[in-house]
Amino acid sequence: MITIQSYCHIWPEGLAKNNLRLVDFSSHSAESSGEVRLNAVETSSNTKPSSHERLVQFYRALNINYPKFHKMDNLSKLGFLGAEVLFDGSGQTDSTSVVLSNLSSSLESDRIFQESLNDIPSPAQFVYTLPNIVVGEICIRHKIKGENSFLLTSQFDSQALIDAILQSLIFGGVDQCLSGWIECINDDFYGFLFLAKSGEGELELTKSVLDTLYMRK
Amino acid sequence: MNKPAYIRSTSVLTPLGLGSRVNYDFIFSGQSAVSANTKFECYVSAFDNLHATRTSTRLESMLCQAVDDAAHGADFDLTKDTALILCTTKGDIEDLQSEKALLPDLATRIAKHAGITSTPIVLSMACTSGTMGLIHAQRLISLGKAKNVVVAGGDQVSEFVIEGFRSFHALSKSRCAPYDADRDGINLGEAAAVCILSAEKGSSTNAVVGGGTSNDANHISGPSRTGDGLHLAVERALKNAGKSANEIDFISAHGTATSYNDEMESKAFALSKLDGKPIHSLKGYFGHTLGAAGLLESIMCMESLDSQSLPASLGYKTEGTSVPLQVVEKARNQMVGSCIKTSSGFGGCNAALIIEKI
Numbered sequence: 001m002i003t004i005q006s007y008c009h010i011w012p013e014g015l016a017k018n019n020l021r022l023v024d025f026s027s028h029s030a031e032s033s034g035e036v037r038l039n040a041v042e043t044s045s046n047t048k049p050s051s052h053e054r055l056v057q058f059y060r061a062l063n064i065n066y067p068k069f070h071k072m073d074n075l076s077k078l079g080f081l082g083a084e085v086l087f088d089g090s091g092q093t094d095s096t097s098v099v100l101s102n103l104s105s106s107l108e109s110d111r112i113f114q115e116s117l118n119d120i121p122s123p124a125q126f127v128y129t130l131p132n133i134v135v136g137e138i139c140i141r142h143k144i145k146g147e148n149s150f151l152l153t154s155q156f157d158s159q160a161l162i163d164a165i166l167q168s169l170i171f172g173g174v175d176q177c178l179s180g181w182i183e184c185i186n187d188d189f190y191g192f193l194f195l196a197k198s199g200e201g202e203l204e205l206t207k208s209v210l211d212t213l214y215m216r217k
Numbered sequence: 218m219n220k221p222a223y224i225r226s227t228s229v230l231t232p233l234g235l236g237s238r239v240n241y242d243f244i245f246s247g248q249s250a251v252s253a254n255t256k257f258e259c260y261v262s263a264f265d266n267l268h269a270t271r272t273s274t275r276l277e278s279m280l281c282q283a284v285d286d287a288a289h290g291a292d293f294d295l296t297k298d299t300a301l302i303l304c305t306t307k308g309d310i311e312d313l314q315s316e317k318a319l320l321p322d323l324a325t326r327i328a329k330h331a332g333i334t335s336t337p338i339v340l341s342m343a344c345t346s347g348t349m350g351l352i353h354a355q356r357l358i359s360l361g362k363a364k365n366v367v368v369a370g371g372d373q374v375s376e377f378v379i380e381g382f383r384s385f386h387a388l389s390k391s392r393c394a395p396y397d398a399d400r401d402g403i404n405l406g407e408a409a410a411v412c413i414l415s416a417e418k419g420s421s422t423n424a425v426v427g428g429g430t431s432n433d434a435n436h437i438s439g440p441s442r443t444g445d446g447l448h449l450a451v452e453r454a455l456k457n458a459g460k461s462a463n464e465i466d467f468i469s470a471h472g473t474a475t476s477y478n479d480e481m482e483s484k485a486f487a488l489s490k491l492d493g494k495p496i497h498s499l500k501g502y503f504g505h506t507l508g509a510a511g512l513l514e515s516i517m518c519m520e521s522l523d524s525q526s527l528p529a530s531l532g533y534k535t536e537g538t539s540v541p542l543q544v545v546e547k548a549r550n551q552m553v554g555s556c557i558k559t560s561s562g563f564g565g566c567n568a569a570l571i572i573e574k575i
Contacts, residue, residue, distance in 0.1 A: 098432070103319065103321060104319060105308075105319075105320055105341055107313075107318060107319075110307075110310065110313055110318070110377075111313060111314075113377070113381065114313050114377060117376065117377070117380055120384075121380045121381065121383070121384040122384060123381070123384040123385045123438065126380075126381035126382075126384055126385070127437055127438045127563055129307070129377075129381065130306060130341070130343045130563055130564060131341050132341060132342045132343055132562075132563075132564040132566060133437055133563065133564045135432065135564055135566070136432060136433075136437045136563070136564030136565040136566065137437060139432040139433075139434040139565060140434050140435065140436070140437070140565070142434075143434050144432060144434055145431055145432055145433070145434050145445075145446060145449055146431070146432070147429070147430040147431065147453070148342070148430060148431075148432050148566060149340060149342055149349060149353070149430065150340070150341050150342055151338050151339065151340060151341075152320045152321050152324075152338070152339035152340075152341055153321055153336075153338055153339070154321040154322070154325065154336070157336065157338070160336075160338050163357060163360070163362050164353070166360060167353065167356040167357075167360065170218060170356075170360070171219070171356055171359075171428075171429070171453070171457050172429070172430070172453065173453065173456075
């Protein structure tokens with residue numbers, strides 16, 4: 001039996017672990033929900049913050065200190081934040097695999113690099129034109145040497161993820177798998193990440209459970 | 218639970234030609250597709266006359282040719298019980314502004330072309346994509362999740378990728394020289410490669426018997442200094458295949474011909490006690506074909522197992538790694554029963570898989 005130990009959602013208005021909203025930009029009142037642990041950092045203008053600004057605000061709200069975060073592209077920032085919330089300083093990452101997925105690969109960074117070709121292309125930008133760099137960033141941060149893969153699918157494909165998670169748990173010799181969907185495109189983003197483990201638990205890893213959780217923000 | 222995935226048919230399309238045996242014969246006789254390219258101002262392996270058509274992108278047409286050729290050689294119906302895995306890093310990167318840049322759409326078009334009705338997936342793991350595709354396929358078959366799997370890999374030479382590697386100062390000034398003391402960087406190349414695997418043996422002569430992957434957890438663009446990440450992937454592959462290092466007859470390595478990559482590999486193979494085995498890199502023939510590389514080179518390994526021979530590691534003259542490797546200097550006939558294919562890439566990813574003659 002494979003079970004989901006914890007999950008998190010990240011979207012421009014909020015960040016939640018399991019059912020608990022850790023950061024909430026949609027509400028301006030800490031009293032509006034007893035669950036709100038960290039409230040919105042007010043933005044200086046009334047304009048909608050960019051994806052980049054929002055992801056940096058999440059980083060600040062979560063009190064993370066990891067300067068490399070600021071060098072990452074948005075896709076890596078998104079995946080990094082999800083991993084940060086799920087591992088939550090537990091340090092239990094030595095027996096972990098990583099299986100992530102999305103639709104548009106690194107398209108946002110691809111476009112940025114393509115534009116830079118008219119000028120002097122930067123290796124620091126080029127490296128982010130691969131979707132698996134976020135996996136590398138997470139592995140560096142949490143010292144994960146387990147199996148890893150990045151799948152691209154036309155839409156959230158719970159069956160493809162389950163197949164890949166199962167593979168990494170059975171053939172990768174690890175106890176848990178960090179998995180999910182991270183999409184960053186057209187100045188919008190959505191992340192749904194979870195930790196799957198072999199063994200008993202309340203939430204079994206099934207297609208319908210994943211599909212339901214994916215839809216929930 | 219680990220089971221062999223039998224190789225039922227393969228094909229590769231490179232500037233040397235179409236077909237696995239055709240390409241193997243060329244490299245065995247020492248022919249390289251790498252040459253000076255005036256458009257890109259560097260050495261590449263690229264098709265002279267291959268263009269997008271009204272209905273298909275350039276990469277799509279490469280992949281479809283290889284898929285058709287492989288399907289022609291398969292002695293069963295691909296339209297039933299068959300999964301498709303597409304391995305690519307940059308896909309149709311030249312179409313960046315159009316919707317054709319979405320890689321799952323490319324996979325869907327390839328599936329449709331091949332008559333595959335299941336939903337395809339794309340594996341995009343930098344330069345390990347092709348090797349990972351074969352590992353993924355073998356495991357789907359082991360777990361009973363698929364009966365047959367078509368693994369297709371492809372990438373093309375583009376200004377985007379050339380300028381990216383140029384910005385890293387990673388391009389060689391001439392034809393690349395993997396593991397050589399004077400190596401100075403990579404050549405980029407383009408290719409499509411297709412491997413059809415099955416749970417049933419049929420008339421196959423080789424099988425993928427196990428694989429493993431790992432992450433260096435060290436640096437996103439630089440190889441590990443110790444080789445421990447690749448070593449881990451090799452150990453996982455050996456364990457899954459139920460083999461020990463001394464049962465491996467040769468190594469088809471990544472060998473990009475950058476100073477750091479080849480050095481890292483030599484240390485990894487020493488850690489895995491494989492450094493005494495014959496080793497080659499095929500980048501001197503095909504260039505670095507990115508997401509296709511691991512698949513293309515695995516298919517050349519299958520040709521080696523079928524023909525009981527080893528191609529030379531083109532470009533190698535003088536020992537150039539801190540751990541000495543047994544680099545194959547001249548093409549030769551040799552009894553070979555199993556081999557290990559390894560790949561490493563940006564993001565710190567490593568992959569290793571074992572192919573066996575059956």
